[in-house]
Amino acid sequence: MKAVVTVTGKDTKGIIAKVSTLCNEFGANILEITQSVLSEYFAMVMLVDINELTQDFGSFVDSMKDLGKQNCLIIDVMHEDIFNSMHRI
Amino acid sequence: MINLSDVLETINMIREEHLDVRTITMGISLLDCATDDNKVLCDRVYDKITKYAENLVSTGQDIEKQFGIPIVNKRVSITPISLIGGSRSPEDYVNLCKALDRAADTLGINFLGGFSSLVHKGATKADEMMIASIPEALSTTKCVCSSVNIGSTRAGINMDAVAKLGHTVKELAYLTKDNYSIGCAKFVVFANVPEDNPFMAGAFHGVGEPECVINVGVSGPGVVRAAVEKAGDCNFSELADIIKKTAFKVTRMGQLVACEASKRLNVPFGIVDLSLAPTPAVGDSVAHILEAMGLESCGAPGTTAALAMLNDAVKKGGAMASSHVGGLSGAFIPVSEDQGMIDAVNCGSLTLEKLEAMTSVCSVGLDMIAIPGDTSAETISAIIADEAAIGMINGKTTACRLIPAYGKKVGDKVEFGGLLGYAPVMPVNNFGSVKFIARGGRIPAPIHSLRN
Numbered sequence: 001m002k003a004v005v006t007v008t009g010k011d012t013k014g015i016i017a018k019v020s021t022l023c024n025e026f027g028a029n030i031l032e033i034t035q036s037v038l039s040e041y042f043a044m045v046m047l048v049d050i051n052e053l054t055q056d057f058g059s060f061v062d063s064m065k066d067l068g069k070q071n072c073l074i075i076d077v078m079h080e081d082i083f084n085s086m087h088r089i
Numbered sequence: 090m091i092n093l094s095d096v097l098e099t100i101n102m103i104r105e106e107h108l109d110v111r112t113i114t115m116g117i118s119l120l121d122c123a124t125d126d127n128k129v130l131c132d133r134v135y136d137k138i139t140k141y142a143e144n145l146v147s148t149g150q151d152i153e154k155q156f157g158i159p160i161v162n163k164r165v166s167i168t169p170i171s172l173i174g175g176s177r178s179p180e181d182y183v184n185l186c187k188a189l190d191r192a193a194d195t196l197g198i199n200f201l202g203g204f205s206s207l208v209h210k211g212a213t214k215a216d217e218m219m220i221a222s223i224p225e226a227l228s229t230t231k232c233v234c235s236s237v238n239i240g241s242t243r244a245g246i247n248m249d250a251v252a253k254l255g256h257t258v259k260e261l262a263y264l265t266k267d268n269y270s271i272g273c274a275k276f277v278v279f280a281n282v283p284e285d286n287p288f289m290a291g292a293f294h295g296v297g298e299p300e301c302v303i304n305v306g307v308s309g310p311g312v313v314r315a316a317v318e319k320a321g322d323c324n325f326s327e328l329a330d331i332i333k334k335t336a337f338k339v340t341r342m343g344q345l346v347a348c349e350a351s352k353r354l355n356v357p358f359g360i361v362d363l364s365l366a367p368t369p370a371v372g373d374s375v376a377h378i379l380e381a382m383g384l385e386s387c388g389a390p391g392t393t394a395a396l397a398m399l400n401d402a403v404k405k406g407g408a409m410a411s412s413h414v415g416g417l418s419g420a421f422i423p424v425s426e427d428q429g430m431i432d433a434v435n436c437g438s439l440t441l442e443k444l445e446a447m448t449s450v451c452s453v454g455l456d457m458i459a460i461p462g463d464t465s466a467e468t469i470s471a472i473i474a475d476e477a478a479i480g481m482i483n484g485k486t487t488a489c490r491l492i493p494a495y496g497k498k499v500g501d502k503v504e505f506g507g508l509l510g511y512a513p514v515m516p517v518n519n520f521g522s523v524k525f526i527a528r529g530g531r532i533p534a535p536i537h538s539l540r541n
Contacts, residue, residue, distance in 0.1 A: 004096055034093050045096050058154045076100060078157035080091060085345040086338045087095040 002031065002080040003050045003057070005064060009073030011042040019046070019075070022067055027054040042073070047080075103158060107311035107373040108339065110346045111366045112162040113149050114202075114287035116294035116302040116359065117141050123173040127181040130173070131188035138165060138192040138201075141301055141356075146197045148353045152346055160346065161508075165196065166292035166304075167203035176214035182222035186230050193232035200275075202292030204235040207282070210244040210531070220250070223257050227272045228264035234290035240280035240477035242484045246532040248474065254278055255470030255526070259493060262462065266495035269503040273492040274425075274457060278473050280480030280487050285360050286416040291488060302359035303351045304416060307343030308366045309335070311373045313403070317381040328382065329402045336363065336406030344411045362416030363407030364452060365399075367427035369510035375399075375420050376429025376439075387429055388439030396420060397450035417486060419452020425505060425512035426457055434513050441472075441515050449479045454488035459503045459512040462495040469493060471522035474532075482535055 007019055016035065023030055028048040035044040053060060061077045068075030102108035122133040142165050149163040167189070174182050186204055193201040204226065206216045223235055237254060240246035258273055265272035277290045284295020287304035294302070316335040320328055343361045351358035367375045376387035379395045400419045408414055422444065424430045433439035441458065448454040454476045460469075473489045480487030494503045497514045504511040 002091075004091060006096060006100055045093055047091060058151065061154050061157070074104075076157050078099075079155045081345060082156040082158060082342060083091050083095050083099055085341045086099055087092065 001050050003028070003048050004078050004080055004083060005046040005048055006076045007042065007044040007046070007068070007073055009042055009068070009071070011037045011040050012071065015042055015071065015073065016044065018067060018071065019044070019064075022063060023048055026060045026063070027052045028060065102312050106315045107368070107370055108309050108342070109159040109161050110305060110343055111308040112164050112287050112306040113145070113160055113346070113350050114164045114166050114292055114304045114306065115142050115145050115354070115356065116166045116285070116298055116304060118294055118298065118300050119168040119173050125175055127175070127177070127184055130175070131184055134185065135188045135192045138167065138189070139195050142196050142198070144354060148350060152349050152353070155349070156346065158342060158346065162199055164198050164287070164289065164292065165193065165201045166287070166294045167201065168296070169205040169207055169293050170203060171206040171213070171215045171219035172296070174215055174219055176218055179218050179222035179225070182219050183226045183229065186222070186226035186233050189233045190230035199232060200234050200289040201232050202234040202236070202289050203294060204233050205237065205293040207238045208247050208250045209238050209241045209280070211247060212250060220253060220257060223276060224260040224264050224272070227261055227275050234275045234292065236277045236279055236282065236291045236293060238279045238282040239473070240481050242281060242481050243534055243538045245534040246280065246474060246477045246481055248526070248532055249529045251470050251474050251477065252526050252529060254473060255466035255468070258469050258491060259466045262493045262495050269505060270462070270492050270494045271505050271509070274490065274505055274509050277488050277490040280477035281485060283416050283486055287362050288364065288366065288417060290490065298359070299357055301356045303347060303354060303356050304359040304362065305343050305347035305350070306362040306364055306366065306416065307339050308364065309339040310365045310367045310375045310378055312339055313365060313399070314372070314374070314378045314381050317378055325398060329398060332399060332402035333406030336403040337410045340407035340410035358413070360413045360415030361407075361411040363403055363411070363414055363418045364416070365403055365420040367421060367423065368508055369426055369428055371428055374427045374429035375422055376427055376433055380429065386436055386438035387433040388443045392443065393446050393450055396422070396447050400451045417452040421453055421456060422447055422451055423457035423490070424515070425459065425510040426508060427510075431511070431513060434515055441517060445475060445479070448476060448487055449483060453486065454480070456488065456490045457492070457509065457512060458490070459492045459494050459497070459514045460517045461499055461514055462493050462497050464493045464517050465523070467521070467523045467526045468517060468519070470526045472517070474526070478532070481532075484537070
């Protein structure tokens with residue numbers, strides 16, 4: 001199973017470090033990262049493997065949300081199924 | 090690999106365009122609860138609902154978290170109550186309604202539907218008791234929704250019931266007068282009612298349904314509006330295609346949630362209802378979709394055609410996205426729950442008569458419309474009869490959820506709060522229908538009901 005982590009907000013130092021540290025703490029393996037900064041606006045989409053999460057998926061989602069709040073970012077974690085079902089026949 | 094633009098599109102739909110699953114509704118059969126002892130019946134009904142739907146709310150929340158998609162409401166629908174409530178007295182039904190309200194409260198759901206009766210061909214004694222209990226039952230409870238089906242294409246229209254329900258609506262408005270007659274927002278009169286509708290106030294668990302089932306209602310007027318706006322000045326063929334593709338995506342999400350809920354709750358999946366259900370939130374309006382198509386204001390000439398096209402394109406797009414489609418499936422046009430409709434009424438472009446015309450091409454009927462408190466019961470009955478006639482002749486569902494707001498006049502405002510929104514009081518044609526309604530009996534089923 002995979003999940004998609006999206007991070008958006010004002011660019012600051014260390015965003016990727018913080019997000020990937022948290023992924024590591026939860027046992028989520030980063031498979032792919034797409035990231036860019038446009039006029040100080042940071043946007044990143046990460047694909048992570050969640051088969052070996054050390055805690056349940058809900059707490060991973062909550063912790064990412066909290067991390068976003070602490071850093072003035074919006075971080076969403078969504079199961080890949082939603083993208084597959086909406087955009088593929 | 091997941092496509093980046095797909096990810097961003099989905100997130101934008103949720104964050105900016107109010108995409109959500111409007112409701113997961115668990116249908117529960119209460120047929121096996123029937124007994125002639127009202128106290129025992131109330132206990133059985135309470136126990137069964139709270140046992141079956143015990144995990145409904147928490148499961149809904151877990152799914153929200155997993156997919157990152159808001160699931161606005163978790164609800165329960167039950168067997169039409171007059172089938173199990175007995176025929177002793179209206180008080181029995183009031184007690185039963187209170188038991189249902191307690192069950193809803195225990196579960197933490199916001200509405201429970203199925204305090205209902207099907208009288209399209211005639212009423213049983215039980216139906217009569219149940220209908221007599223509606224004003225008191227709904228005015229003394231919070232979460233219970235009620236509906237009565239008074240007509241169908243196969244049976245015609247039960248005009249005795251129509252006549253009686255005009256008084257029921259008035260009485261309900263009076264009993265909840267301190268709260269803008271909000272009781273009427275929980276009561277809807279149907280023709281051709283679907284038995285698997287997950288949306289309130291008309292949800293109930295039909296007799297042909299299994300023991301327990303999960304039905305899901307999707308929404309997404311904001312997403313469709315954004316897609317129509319983005320399309321620019323294209324022609325109708327192109328516009329219909331864009332709406333179909335958007336409806337497909339929205340419905341696929343509903344199907345995913347429905348399957349997941351069904352799996353987690355170990356309850357069979359019933360249907361996905363492909364409805365565009367507006368909310369009072371800015372940007373989540375069906376009227377604004379019609380305006381994005383090029384109308385100056387909803388209600389302008391062209392509105393019925395625009396709505397017909399929208400409704401059809403939503404169904405075509407959604408039908409392929411779900412394994413089972415049912416319920417109401419189409420665009421809803423409630424006035425109080427749609428900011429665009431409210432604005433259109435306020436600026437004078439949308440009238441009750443235009444709304445009636447619109448109901449002939451969309452999925453429901455005259456919905457959440459506040460009318461003057463001094464509107465007579467006969468006029469309300471006659472409006473119900475008009476709507477039922479549209480449903481009966483066109484073989485579609487129609488409904489009436491009118492709120493004769495006690496003590497309010499045209500131009501006043503009634504506030505219901507939450508998803509029910511607020512509504513300006515609309516003028517009603519005041520020429521009388523008393524003699525017409527007094528005739529009683531049944532309007533015969535139309536010739537095209539003879540299909541066998």
